[in-house]
Amino acid sequence: MTKNAFSSLALKPGLVDNLASMGYAEMTPIQAQSLPSILKGQDVIAQSKTGSGKTAAFGLGLLENIDPKNFSAQALVLCPTRELADQVANEIRKLGRAIANVKVLTLCGGSPFRVQADSLQHGAHILVGTPGRIEDHLRKATVNLDQIKILVLDEADRMLEMGFQKSVDAIVEQMPTKRQTLLFSATYPAEIQAIAERIMIDPVMASVEAKHDSGTIQQHFYSVDNDEERQTAIRLLLLKYRPESTVVFCNTKREAQAIADDLRGHGFSALALHGDLEQRDRDQTLVRFSNKSISVLVATDVAARGLDIDELDAVINYHIARDPEMHVHRIGRTGRAGKKGTAYSLISEKESYKVALLKDYLGQFIETEPLPPIHLLKQIPSKPSMATLLIDGGKKQKVRPGDILGALTGDNGIAGAQVGKINIFHNRAYVAVHHSAAKPALKKLSEGKLKGRVFRTRLLRGHP
DSSP states (O other): OOTTBGGGSOOOHHHHHHHHHTTOOBOOHHHHHHHHHHHTTOOEEEEOOTTSSHHHHHHHHHHHHOOTTOOSOOEEEEOSSHHHHHHHHHHHHHHTTTSTTOOEEEEOTTSOHHHHHHHHHTOOSEEEEOHHHHHHHHHTTOOOOTTOOEEEETTHHHHHHTTOHHHHHHHHHTSOSSSEEEEEESSOOHHHHHHHHHHOSSOEEEEOOOOOOTTTEEEEEEEOSSHHHHHHHHHHHHHHHOOSSEEEEESSHHHHHHHHHHHHHTTOOEEEEOTTSOHHHHHHHHHHHHTTSOSEEEEETTTTTTOOOTTOOEEEESSOOSSHHHHHHHHTTSSGGGOOEEEEEEEOGGGHHHHHHHHHHHTSOOOEEOOOOGGGGGSOOOOOSEEEEEESOOGGGTOOHHHHHHHHHSTTOOOGGGEEEEEEOSSOEEEEEEGGGHHHHHHHHHHSOBTTBOOOEEEOOSOO
């Protein structure tokens, strides 16, 4: 047994066996630093980059300490975005498969309030949600936090940046003062220290160096003079390297939308993700990017929190991030779990002070490279391998992934290998199919039945 083996921890045997079945043999650095203290019931501040295994760190702590026989809410996880909350809730469910009757409930905006209130009446052990929606439930007395034993603030830096400080304070006031508080954050600004002093007791610090192994993420820097050159540079990089999935990071919502529009105007498969999108459009954009029916996502930093995309090939920084820690967090979206990744950053003379700060932070020399040759602009952009079908039926109509897969691959249907990710929402569902199978798949779903009825189905094109 190695020093960092999960079996070395005082975990329930069922949790350890389940971790082994999931392929989790050894703890990541942030898990090794934080889990022993979490399991002892101590307050913990953990700072680590995206993809470091923080969800499993606090998730195991919650699952170890809740009482499955008590259906009162015993743990609350606050997240800055709905997408991150969904991701965290799903991970905790997977981790807790070996514990019978553990109920994890997600409480976020964008989903019907009444449905959530009805679910709360049947009880839940672990609540995962956004501050705004949790505060709404408290205001309407549909949730009770009197028996909360553990509070988790996940991605606390972004939560404060998005203006949730007052909501967090209001929520904390409604739960017992005698509790365990866990704070996870990619960065550690002064605001984090201030909130820790207010709501935590003698917290243990766990910190993993945020810098990435240069062998895992290759960084390239290019000099540009103005925004027109930046937009051209993005197209040249996409045409030369042809990554299957790319996130372009911008500093403002207006930039994100403008760049996505420009890329689509030049034939690229691109969508924007920013705070001005309606929740339905945001969900649809994330689904299409994650299922590889959209190649380029142009996003602001806040909007991209909770983005969990496997095998993201590249990150492009339209502008250098406002601080070095944010730059590292951005590029950490690629090269996850030890895989190779590439980051391209566009810089101008006006950003020389940011470059100097980044150089000191990374401890490496930053040298610009020539952009790919301009004649590449004559090439045709790559098209996504998948297409997305939208079905006007979801969880409310009791539509399940198996129903959709069966309808697609039944008599005279498409091959199972041509079906990609299936995402089910409250009143709708999305299924990715190979581009070559999009028309027969649409015909099969439009003319066939799901759950004994016909649902309207359409092929998604362009932007939401």
